[in-house]
Amino acid sequence: MKILTIVLLALALAPAAMAQTAKKKHKTAPAPQAETKQAAKATKTNEEGPSGGVPGEPDIDGCGLGWQVTDSQSIIGAITRGTTNGTVPPSFGMTSGSLGCKKVPFTKRDQAGATYAVSNYDSLRIEMAEGQGEVLAAFARTLGCGDTAAFGRMTKKNYGTLLEGQSTPVRMFYKVKQQIQLDPALTASCAV
């Protein structure tokens, strides 16, 4: 229905818009920052049941990549939705800790893997159980693992351990790291 309204209005106003007559003047350069609806939706959907924090694990505070993990470690996939329907993309200024970031809590080495796990949790779990897939291969890569096939075999074999109970992406990420260290062959092929 929203699309309908928009298109209707588009129709009514098309000539005006095309002629670009009523251009709005922007007084200030920075764009208004706002969350998207989808981000809000993600807040609700990305949690599967209550997710308490795991002691000793850092929070992710995300600026650049658009990540936020609240105190209770619930994950808000705030990757913005840059569709034509419009949203607020993080500007280039908001790059990995250079501006507007309060803290960069993960070690630099873990950042890529942890943010990847958060963003791809749903697809990742499925491919971990199946032991293969592009999403899983990229995850292996973020952990510095060259042998993605061996990595896939490991996640399939240890799926129950890696994702037991009320798992969260961050918890899963640390367990995967742990598991790599328990496996001498993998440890050799990964740069964890």
Added chain:
Amino acid sequence: MPAKKTLMTIGAAAVLFALVSISLSMPTAARADAGVIDRAKLDALARSPYWLRLLHYKTGWLGHTRSLVDGPEFFFSKEGRTDARAELVATLAAFSKDLKVGRLKQLPQCAFPERYRYLKSELGPGVLGVLGIKDQACPQLEEFLASFNAKSATLVFSSAYPNSPGSMFGHTFLRINSNATEKNDLLDQGLSFAAAVPKSDGGLTFALKGMLGGYIGQFARVPYYAKVNEYLNSESRDLWEYDLNLNAEESQRLLLNAWELETNSWFDYFFFDENCAYVLLSLLEVAKPDWQLTDFSIYVIPGETVKAVTRIAGAVTGVKFRPSLRKKMYQRLDALDGRQRELFFKVIGGKMPPAEVGDAEVLESVASYLHYEKQKGDVDANNKNAPLLQATLLRRSQLGDVGPARRPLRPVLEDTRPDLGHDPYRVGTSSGVRGSGFFQELNFKFAFHDLLNKDQGYLRFSEIDFPGATVRFLPKSGVWNIEQVQGLALTSLFPMTFLERRPSWKFNLDYYSPKDLPCTTCQLGRVQAGAGATAEIFSPNYIVYALGLLDFEVGSAVRKGFRWGPQLQVATILNPWPDYKMQCAATLISDLLQADRRKLYTLFEWNHSLALSKDWEIRAGFSAISPANSLMGSPIDSKEGKLTLNFYF
């Protein structure tokens, strides 16, 4: 001593003031005139196509040339938006100064690295030295470039949402391919341009502001995996990846220009022209100075971006398709046999715990289905499904690989590839007979796609038509008649499946010449809206649908100045070959204000369309309208047949 110190301070201030005044009032132009850069060289540089591209100068309809960029901070000169030479002079002047510019408060050459690189290569380091310009370190820029590690670039197009013709325009963005060894596309960075919309802006505000340029367009760098997640999984749209023939240096130029735009300025975002598609093309023109891409008129549709690029010989080196989560799910489900399908329903219905299932294909299908369902964002359903998904995955992990025993998956339908689709504008001519009289018609429309068009590149069985008109000439009486002025037509026919039951719907706004009235040159304004259901008949190529519509018409041709009533349409569309479509529709029309006479009419339509090539098409149509409950002949010329030749461009 204090007096002396004050004097010194004043003296220093005076000298500083003098210096600043000189540098402000006698910038490079003066020095250039004095012989550092000769005037001819400066003029040539200011007129060079590449310099104009860096500034995003475009020539409008009326022949006026100005930059597309709306933020004044993109220009060092006050006249920079319209005067490329003034901007060149001011840019050179700024490069020699210790200024902090833009959002990141950078040195001018860090804020405008591509301008700097270009001018340095054109003028030579010697000349820059004389002008007092020397290379500076730009740590933020370096970090930005390092995050891409650019090797090449890919143009990515997202198709429409299922059941949503309004999104058929799609969206385009870039993926910057990294130079990593054994690279995984998901780990590359995406570069997109989109409108920054505050959350508080709802439908109406959003539409108005979008149309009038009330939003700011911004670039964003987002990991490609996040984009894939967003489109493929959350929104179930296909992605088409067009690898562009860009080398590392050209990709870097693109990034540098994006940096100049994003850290200093903004574009007003217009839905119709200055949108994601147009700005990305403008960036590609910087990367590839010999590509001419932004010659669109009136509006730019993202799908047209792709066509613009594919039209250039050698510009695209490869095309890759990523099917949506929905398509992948159905692909898996379709591969199940009867027994497996039974098992599948038992598991998703909670009648059988996944732990008891020994068939990996069934479990994978269940996981795929639950993944797809989860994207719909129904919190309660997801909480309910979470343990089932977890149990399914756990069980799946305990079984071996499906391996070679796996049933072959039917190839996913690659029907959304945009560059193979017909062009949006249409012009056509028809010859036909109505009753006993011949007629000739001309039609034109701006966009986009209707139910009889070949669906390649578009959302299947859906329609979105923008302004267009059809005029009819009757040679017998020498009369020209407006047959139809189309405002907007939207139709979404979404075939129901055993898993998904979504309504189909239709909306139509037009001004047309009614055929049930005893007049040949009268018109009525018409709004119709309604919903119904669609089903496939044995194959995805054949559908049957029923729609209940409410119709409201205004005009002096009807007695009270308006009429209204419900309508019921039952129709089928057969699409046995991609190039041919046949539609057969019967509509029962009521007029609630016509109490004294026949209340019901039936309209029968039988249409064929044959795509001769991407942009040529022939249609044949027959229609008949008659009072439904009258055995007597109709007082009006009720039957019509016509043959149409359409060209898309």
